[in-house]
Amino acid sequence: MKQRISIIGSGFSALAASCYLARDGYEVTIFEKNKTVGGRARQLKKEGFTFDIGPTWYWMPDVFERFFADFNTTPETYYTLEKLNPAYSVYFGKDDYITIEDTLEKICIAFEKEEPGSSKQLLKFIKNAQNNYDVAIKDLVYRPGVSPFELVTPVTMKKIGQFFSTIKKDVRKAFKNERLAMILEFPVLFLGAKPDHTPSFYSFMNYADFGIGTFHPKKGMYQVILAIEALAKSLGVIIKTENSIDKIIVDNGKAVAIVTNGINYKSDIILSGADYHHTETLLDANYVQYSQNYWEKKTFAPSSLLFYVGFDKKLKNVNHHTLFFDVDFEVHAKAIYDTPKWPENPLFYASFPSITDDHAAPAGKEAGIFLIPLAPGLEDTPELRALYFNKIIDRFENLTSQSVKKNIIFKESFCVNDFINDYNSYKGNAYGMANTLLQTAFLRPKLKSKKVSNLYFTGQLTVPGPGVPPSLISGKLVAELIKKHHSN
Numbered sequence: 001m002k003q004r005i006s007i008i009g010s011g012f013s014a015l016a017a018s019c020y021l022a023r024d025g026y027e028v029t030i031f032e033k034n035k036t037v038g039g040r041a042r043q044l045k046k047e048g049f050t051f052d053i054g055p056t057w058y059w060m061p062d063v064f065e066r067f068f069a070d071f072n073t074t075p076e077t078y079y080t081l082e083k084l085n086p087a088y089s090v091y092f093g094k095d096d097y098i099t100i101e102d103t104l105e106k107i108c109i110a111f112e113k114e115e116p117g118s119s120k121q122l123l124k125f126i127k128n129a130q131n132n133y134d135v136a137i138k139d140l141v142y143r144p145g146v147s148p149f150e151l152v153t154p155v156t157m158k159k160i161g162q163f164f165s166t167i168k169k170d171v172r173k174a175f176k177n178e179r180l181a182m183i184l185e186f187p188v189l190f191l192g193a194k195p196d197h198t199p200s201f202y203s204f205m206n207y208a209d210f211g212i213g214t215f216h217p218k219k220g221m222y223q224v225i226l227a228i229e230a231l232a233k234s235l236g237v238i239i240k241t242e243n244s245i246d247k248i249i250v251d252n253g254k255a256v257a258i259v260t261n262g263i264n265y266k267s268d269i270i271l272s273g274a275d276y277h278h279t280e281t282l283l284d285a286n287y288v289q290y291s292q293n294y295w296e297k298k299t300f301a302p303s304s305l306l307f308y309v310g311f312d313k314k315l316k317n318v319n320h321h322t323l324f325f326d327v328d329f330e331v332h333a334k335a336i337y338d339t340p341k342w343p344e345n346p347l348f349y350a351s352f353p354s355i356t357d358d359h360a361a362p363a364g365k366e367a368g369i370f371l372i373p374l375a376p377g378l379e380d381t382p383e384l385r386a387l388y389f390n391k392i393i394d395r396f397e398n399l400t401s402q403s404v405k406k407n408i409i410f411k412e413s414f415c416v417n418d419f420i421n422d423y424n425s426y427k428g429n430a431y432g433m434a435n436t437l438l439q440t441a442f443l444r445p446k447l448k449s450k451k452v453s454n455l456y457f458t459g460q461l462t463v464p465g466p467g468v469p470p471s472l473i474s475g476k477l478v479a480e481l482i483k484k485h486h487s488n
Contacts, residue, residue, distance in 0.1 A: 002027040003486060006258050006267040008245050011039020012468055013458040014273025015228040016067060016475025022235035023071065024483055026269075030237060031260055033244035033424075038225040039273065040423055040430075041468075044308050044412060048362040049354075051308040051369055052222055053414065055468050056351045057321070058215040059208045060137065063469035064224070067476070071231060078227030080218040084356065087214035088321035090186075091399050092179055099319070100183065100210070107210050115177040122210075125174055125184070125203070130211055133204035135159070141470065144477045145442045145463035159201060163437060167203060168195035182325050189373070192301025192434035192466045194333050199437050216320065219359045224468075245274070248282045248455070255455040269454045269486055271478060276445050276461035278424035287451050299439060301431035301466050302336050302373040303416050307389055310409040311366040317400040320356045324348050324392075326399060332373075340375030342384065348372045348392045365409075370396075376427035380416035389413070431467070432460030440465075447478045448485070456482055 003026050007014050010032040022028045036042055041054035058064075064075050075081060085102035092098070098114060100107055104126060108119035135155050167188050175181045185195040187205035217223045229239070240260075247259040248270060255270040272279040277295050280288045327345040335343040351369040354361035361367040370392055389411065397403055416428030433439055445462050449455040458478040464470040 003268040004266065005029070005269045005271060005482070006031060006265055007271045007273060008258065008279065009033075009039055009273035009459070010037040010229075010239065010241075011273050011459060012041065012225070012228070012471035013460070013475040013478075014039065014271070015225070015232055016472045017271060017273065017458050017479045018232045018237045018475075019071060019228065019235055020476055020479030021271075021482065022232065022237045024479070026482075028232075028237045029265070030232075030239045031243040031245060031258065031265075032239065032241045033274075034422065035241055037229050037239060037241065038222065041222060041225050043220065043222045046308075046410060046412070047310060049308075049310045049365070049367045050220060050360050051367055052220045052353070053306075053308070055221050056353070056369060058217060058221060058224075058468075060212065060469040061215055062212070063137065063472060067472045068227075068231075070476070071235075073231070075224075075227070078230065079223040081215050082218065082356065084214045084216055084320055086319050087209070088323060089319045090179075090183055090323045090325055093326050094399050095317070095401055098179060098183065102213050104210050111180055114180055115175070118175060118177060118180055121174045125170075126207060126210055129203040129205075129207035132159070132162070132201055133207040133211070136201070136204045137469075140441075141464040141473050142477065143441070143463075144447055144481050145444055146446075146448075146481075147442055162200040162203075163440075165200040166196050167198045167200055170200045170203065171195065179325075182329060185329075186323065186325075192431045193299060193436050194337055197299070197337075197434075197436050199440070202435065214321065216353070216356050218357060220353060220357065221468075245282055248279070248452075250283060250287050250452050250455075253287075253451075254453045255449075267454075269456065269482060271456045271458060271482065273458045273475075275424045275426055276457055276459070277426040279457065283452065287449075289450050290445060295426060299337070299434040299436050300376050300427065300429045301434050301460075303376040303378070303419055303425075303428045304414075304430045305372040305374055305385060305388055305416075306414040307368075307370040307411050308414070309368040309370065309411045310361070311368060311404060311407045312364075312409050313366065313407050314354075314364060315352060315366045315368070315400070315404060316402055318350065318352055318355070320352055322350045322352070324350070324395065324399060326395065336373060336375045340378060342374070342378060342388070343372075346372045346374075346388070346392070348395075350396065374416065376416065376425075376429040378416055378428075380428070385413045385415060426461075432465065435465045447474075447481050454486075 007030045044051040089099040111118040188198045243260040249257040354367040419425040419428035460466045
């Protein structure tokens, strides 16, 4: 008889795990608290506009290809991918920006224009980043974080120094130009930590950025969720939405059932893709692995204040992805990581998917997503959201030399309280736990519970870490671990 697996949540990692487990002969049911699948990857549809509420960047296409190849299919079977050119632009002042195009050769030209001689340093830096990418993404991140010895290979031993230096040190040693340095430090923000706390080895993110490029799935990132959902269902996975979990029942140290909507679902194995901290609150206190004190001491990736805005005209002087680095990064970073508070002058990011994709907005109109990174756990009120929208929209108008306020049809916001309410996210964080040296690989919360047999975890709070590609990998890792301990 097939072993029954109940999966809590339907984000990228949970959906990926469900595919592997169903393929390997388990009877898999997913329980999702919200009305739609996808976890933090959802859509907002309003007045003909479509916004990705969650992830908007498609990096590391090879990880997606590897996932679908495990099921003898391809991403192209489910969605159309377009390489963006330009990938993004970065504003440093009024009408003053650097554009990152779609090949390393073009990026070298942009660097050279900014600082003569810098392209030579860039090629050297990216060559090392590519080497790290080959080691990390093709090998290390596909290890389950069970033992420190997973990190010890002949190749990694040669790179040991890169775990004790930082991205910031390496970048600043090679590039004296502040603007170029900021562009090279930007990708590690996806890992949820400051460049001066992120090990040098993570420069592989720079190769993902400059060496491979930025892509966009037609109709938005949610198409990837729909693709994995379709794959899961084709493999026999049952998905139940609007099923919030009230309790994980443990009998004699073994997870045996979940309780949702007043119903007990008996399970041979329980896998949670929901927030790790929240999942442990569903257990009796004696079965909790990580104390409140443990979580308090960890470095969490930022939360975010997001705005989804419909404009009644096309905007100018912006790209699909546009970053606004016209204020002091260090000051904003301190407000996130060191002394958590609302930043006085925040950096922000804006995405205009309708520049690339006519599915995102009605003809002649523009869909805009604005994001301000914030410390998790901050006070979140309608007044603060309004204040910060005005701050960034004023700067946006000035920096891009256009007036847009009077062209706003509507705006919706999403912030700390929503991350908590919609995703049970610890302190309302947006991206999980940061990848600092002491929160890497085997030092992250474990895929397998140490206190409850048959209970497993997946997602951005465990290995390998934050981001969509790591979440897909996390799903594969936990499925392999389950198969190892519970072969059908």
